[in-house]
Amino acid sequence: MTLAIVAAFSEAMIESLAKLLGDCGTGSDISRVFGACGITDRSGESTKWKRLYYTFLELQQTDRSANRVLGFVEAFIAPARFVGRLDEFERDRAAVNGILVLSGVEYGRDGRFRPTTAAKTLDEAEERANTIRAKFKGRAIHGEVLKYCRKELLQDNYFHAVFEASKGLAQRIRDMSGQTLDGAALVDLVFSVERPILAFNSLRTETDRSEHKGFAQLLKGCFGAIRNPAAHLPRIMWHGEDDAADYLSLISLLHRKLDDCVRVPGAGS
Secondary structure, X not given: OOOOOOOOOOHHHHHXXXXXXXXXXXXXXXXXXXXXXXXXXXXXXXXXHHHHHHHHHHHHHHHOOOHHHHHHHHHHOOHHHHOOOHHHHHHHHHHHHHHOOOOOEEEOOOOOEEEOOOOOOHHHHHXXXXXXXXXXXXXXXXXXXXXXXXXXXXXXXXXXXXXXXXXXXXXXXXXXXXXXXXXXXXXXXXXXXXXXXXXXOOOOOHHHHHHHHXXXXXXXXXXXXXXXXXXXXXXXXXXXXXXXXXHHHHHHHHHHHHHOOEEOOOOOO
């Protein structure tokens, strides 16, 4: 980690970081990384996050900085631990950056912390959040979209903002339908014309059925274009805010259609 001295984090930030990391590995993982980093656990705790919390506080009190805490994070959620699990790494990385939005550092895709422009106050951090809609040229972004990708948008991480928003769309369909599938298989099951679990309309006329099938196809196309692993490769083809705005507008449209969906009585049981 090539950082200047980083000011010690607040206890609230340390607690949030400890709880996040506690969910990212086992107690044995924590002990192993403590040893690799030359950190002694004198917390006397058995709960994972509490071990991290009290150890981090002690490190900061000793060092008067957060640098060894950040060194632990780099070792604990290093990219090498997530081979074949890019989604998990990006999820955890984004969560770390969300916690540290006020700190002036960010955790990069290369597994290293680097300086970044920090929000100076909580009010400023909230102001950044409030500029998201303006950033996308006044387009109406559905609340369910921001629920899943606000942190990525605050960091101008457009590619993963769209990726997380698409995952949130699938999760909403699962929550509404009670099903556990994903992607195209989920859409085919939930929005079947013959035996739908959720319906976009009454399905009484051919026009209704065509509309229903059309939005189901849009859902499948959205998942195929955004969540297909092959789509993760050509990031150079993205055009920042413009592409993100288009994709998030599509996902917002689909959420608005889900707002009006009804569950078919007796279906999916």
